[in-house]
Amino acid sequence: MRLHKTEIVFLGYAALTATATYLIFLLKQYLDNRIDVGYADLSALSDINSMLLGALAIMICGLAIAMLGIYPALRSALKERGRLSEVTQDLTKKSATYQHAALTDPLTGLHNRRYFDDAIEQYLQEFGAIDYPLGVVLLDLDHFKNINDTYGHDVGDDVLRAIARCLLDYTRHHDVVARVGGEEFAILAPNLDVTALNKLANRIRVAISEITFKSGEDCFQVTSSMGMTIWDGKEKAAALVKRADKNLYVAKTGGRDRVVS
Incomplete structure (x- = not known):
């Protein structure tokens, strides 16, 4: 059984007390022997002997109280503290798990809309302070309802998971990729100007179109279809996303399978 540091200190104190008690006991025996052999100042020795006997009794009582009363209470308190620590750690892990689940899309493993909304607010503050560009891409799969109707929702789910993997493959580690709707995804891409963001979006569009799915x-x-835009440095997050959404609408009504900025 592993001892807590507090227990080790206490047991050290108990050992020292026990040693002191034993030394007092030896000294008393020595004085008793001196008295027996007729030492000159028997009265003084008798007084000292009485005081040592009292001190010995007090030390024994203190040691008994410490070992029978204080130590069990200390041991119990440390066990309770250990159990509380374990519960706290367990709750912390569960809290982190729940928080992760609350911000993650369970189907694709991407961030969800809540995470994306929080991230874009933070990115606007951080990149606005250093005057770096910030781009938003909204992506919608064309005719996705037909896939579900034709091949079933299980195949549709496989498609969404494959698209999620493709987005992660083509984006950078500091880009935010989220599933924000049924078949709608969003990318938050910092430090890319409009030309670089357009190239990124088109690379993703082509990569998606080259994925082959099989059902039976x-x-x-x-x-x-994608709508993209670059933050103007002043607008709120909602206005920025709305501009990207308008461009997405233009892409879908303009023939699909395209990027509009």
């Missing part, structure tokens, strides 16, 4: 004997592919 059928093979099919999907395309995507």
Whole structure:
């Protein structure tokens, strides 16, 4: 059984007390012997002997109280503290798990809309302070309802997971990629100007269109429409996302499988 540091200190104190008690006991025996052999000042020795006897009794009582009363209470308190520490650590882990679950899309493993909304607010503050560009890309899969209707929702879920992997493959580690709707995704890309962001969006669009899905004997592919925009340095997060959403609408009504900025 592993001892707590406090227990070790206490047991050290108890050992020293026990040693002192034993030394007093030896001294008393020595004085008793001196008295027996007729030492000159028997009265003084008798007084000292009485005081040592009293001190010995007090030390023994103190040691008994410490070992029978204080130590069990200390041991119990430390056990309770250990249990509380374990419970606290368990709750902390569960809290982190719940927080992760609250900010993660369970189907794709990407961030969810809540995380994206929080991230864009923080990015606007951070990159606005250093005057770096910040881009937003909204992506919507074309005719996704037809995939669910034709091949079933299980296949549709496989498509969404594959798209999520593709987005992670083509974005950088500090980009924020989120699933913000049924078949709608969002990318928050800092430090890219409009030309670089347009190239990134088109690379992703082409990569998505080249993925081949299989359902039974059928093979099919999907395309995507994207709306992108660069923060003007002044607008709120909602206004920035709204501009990207308007460009997405133009991409979808303009023939799909394209990027509009």
